[in-house]
Amino acid sequence: MKPLLKLKGVHSFYGKIHALNDINLEIYEGEIVALLGSNGAGKSTTLKTISGIIKPKEGTIEWEGENLVGTPAHKIVEKGIIHIPEGRRIFGGLTVTENLELGAFTVRKNKKQIKEGIERAFDLFPRLKERAKQTAGTLSGGEQQMLAISRGLMSQPKLLMLDEPSMGLAPIIVQEIMKIIKEINKQGTTILLIEQNAKAALKLANRGYVIETSKIIMHEEANVLRADDKIIKAYLGA
Numbered sequence: 001m002k003p004l005l006k007l008k009g010v011h012s013f014y015g016k017i018h019a020l021n022d023i024n025l026e027i028y029e030g031e032i033v034a035l036l037g038s039n040g041a042g043k044s045t046t047l048k049t050i051s052g053i054i055k056p057k058e059g060t061i062e063w064e065g066e067n068l069v070g071t072p073a074h075k076i077v078e079k080g081i082i083h084i085p086e087g088r089r090i091f092g093g094l095t096v097t098e099n100l101e102l103g104a105f106t107v108r109k110n111k112k113q114i115k116e117g118i119e120r121a122f123d124l125f126p127r128l129k130e131r132a133k134q135t136a137g138t139l140s141g142g143e144q145q146m147l148a149i150s151r152g153l154m155s156q157p158k159l160l161m162l163d164e165p166s167m168g169l170a171p172i173i174v175q176e177i178m179k180i181i182k183e184i185n186k187q188g189t190t191i192l193l194i195e196q197n198a199k200a201a202l203k204l205a206n207r208g209y210v211i212e213t214s215k216i217i218m219h220e221e222a223n224v225l226r227a228d229d230k231i232i233k234a235y236l237g238a
């Protein structure tokens with residue numbers, strides 16, 4: 001089977017900082033892949049490079065047989081790749097529904113599709129339905145993360161990339177978000193998940209990649225990573 005997404009020898013820089021050094025990574029359709037690593041390792045840069053925010057200096061990013069390198073970010077969204085960045089950037093002054101409508105705007109969906117998308121989001125996150133007319137800024141942190149994810153889903157992506165969705169949330173809310181990520185995957189969306197919470201991520205994921213100081217040092221089935229001494233020590237809190 002051919003991978004949906006394949007990074008080959010990718011190098012990305014911020015000025016002179018070599019943030020990604022020869023990244024090779026594959027994601028197959030239907031998978032949940034976790035990207036683990038400590039602060040500053042290059043996790044967010046990997047997502048930014050895939051979504052076209054950063055252009056790699058070297059390497060290729062193959063998506064359905066096409067090299068994405070050089071494709072502008074909004075075109076990459078149209079191809080079915082959505083990146084939910086760190087820190088849930090929702091529009092605090094707009095209502096929940098208005099935020100969702102904006103999620104569809106990037107792909108210019110028609111009214112009926114937008115309505116269906118909002119219904120899907122509300123099925124997935126009943127709490128957002130209750131708060132449909134509330135301004136997003138008044139939502140709790142967990143609800144804002146749910147809204148950020150729902151907004152990303154409005155364009156019906158094939159690949160959803162999540163950058164630390166559990167950041168700053170209470171454990172019970174983290175569990176809820178993880179459950180919903182699993183559900184989104186079951187409904188047919190492939191997932192690339194960055195998590196500091198490696199335990200939660202590896203419970204969910206099929207496979208994982210470990211990135212350390214700009215390089216992939218390991219990639220394995222999630223259950224193999226969960227049993228690996230080095231991973232346990234470094235990321236799972238022995």
Ligand SMILES: Nc1ncnc2c1ncn2[C@@H]1O[C@H](COP(=O)(O)OP(=O)(O)O)[C@@H](O)[C@H]1O
Nearest residue numbers: 014017019037038039040041042043044045046
């Ligand atoms: N906007 C930026 N300008 C300069 N350096 C950056 C920028 N963003 C990240 N970096 C550097 O790139 C490296 C990788 O960062 P990042 O991908 O954000 O790590 P992670 O998400 O794994 O914590 C780090 O050394 C970080 O300091």
Ligand SMILES: [Mg+2]
Nearest residue numbers: 043044045086
């Ligand atoms: Mg990061």
